[in-house]
Amino acid sequence: MSYRRFYDCSVSEKLLYTLFIAILGTGYTFAMILLFVTVSTGDGEGGLSVDDIVIKYSGNRSGTRLEQALSAQMKAHRTEGEYLNITRWINSGASEAGYEEKIKQTFDRKCVFCHSPENPMNLPDLSSYEKVMEVVEIDMGESFGTLVRVSHIHLFGTAIIFYLLGRIFVLTEMPVLLKRTIVVVPFAAIAIDIGSWWFTKYSVNLFAYAVIVGGVGMGLSFALQSFLSFYQMWFVKARFKRKYESSSSVERRGEYRQE
Ligand code: HEC
Numbered sequence: 001m002s003y004r005r006f007y008d009c010s011v012s013e014k015l016l017y018t019l020f021i022a023i024l025g026t027g028y029t030f031a032m033i034l035l036f037v038t039v040s041t042g043d044g045e046g047g048l049s050v051d052d053i054v055i056k057y058s059g060n061r062s063g064t065r066l067e068q069a070l071s072a073q074m075k076a077h078r079t080e081g082e083y084l085n086i087t088r089w090i091n092s093g094a095s096e097a098g099y100e101e102k103i104k105q106t107f108d109r110k111c112v113f114c115h116s117p118e119n120p121m122n123l124p125d126l127s128s129y130e131k132v133m134e135v136v137e138i139d140m141g142e143s144f145g146t147l148v149r150v151s152h153i154h155l156f157g158t159a160i161i162f163y164l165l166g167r168i169f170v171l172t173e174m175p176v177l178l179k180r181t182i183v184v185v186p187f188a189a190i191a192i193d194i195g196s197w198w199f200t201k202y203s204v205n206l207f208a209y210a211v212i213v214g215g216v217g218m219g220l221s222f223a224l225q226s227f228l229s230f231y232q233m234w235f236v237k238a239r240f241k242r243k244y245e246s247s248s249s250v251e252r253r254g255e256y257r258q259e
Helices: 011-039 050-058 065-071 080-091 096-110 129-133 144-169 176-202 206-245
Strands: none
Touching (some): 011 144, 011 206, 080 096, 096 129, 144 206
């Protein structure tokens, strides 16, 4: 029994693989940029930290989403005085009368040109009392519905990506145990990563570390599979070919010919 290797592939097949991997890699890079700009602002400090992840999935229970945003991402859009006014209003019960009297004009002047229903980015609408009240609740993080939606998209997406990439990667030559490991790791990482979003939401912060381990595992296996495939596809061909052409058919069934 012998398996296909990169040196059995035609140039068009290798071009197809290479371009596919290149586009996937670009997509992955953009995903990383997106992750960095959206999640890393959670705790109001630069960089992606464990706190950012905890805040994203289980919320910052010490304040409302509005206060949270005003002390972090939206800090630049308000003055210290306006911030105090708003927190005082929230702490005194966030009444509609108080909103009309003190808060509405600040929002209209400083926030509504981004935070209106017309905004295509689907930002929280801050143009009326009812809408503002939606962000004046204790922040419980990502909702159950959002997490279900994001989980199913990620599961389908990552499974398809790692299946296709894995199909290419199994054409490499390497010790069989190493290869089997590299094939399995991304799927384990997906399970750890997405499973721990849920645990981070419903239980301890420790699972935020698992989110990171899963994410890093996925990234590393992605990089490793892409790089090894690409390298062997274009640069190692001759060496292996010579090796197997000169060896007998019995040797061809050695360790490296296993899948
Ligand atoms: C220049 C446009 C702009 C202005 C002005 C602006 N925001 Fe935002 N706001 C955004 C964007 C973009 C996001 C989503 C990105 C993010 O969460 O970092 C956001 C997110 C938010 C959120 C949601 C955070 C979360 O929990 O997801 C709140 C609450 C908020 N802004 C409040 C305000 C308030 C209050 C003001 C006025 C003092 C304001 N924003 C002014 C653009 C703006």
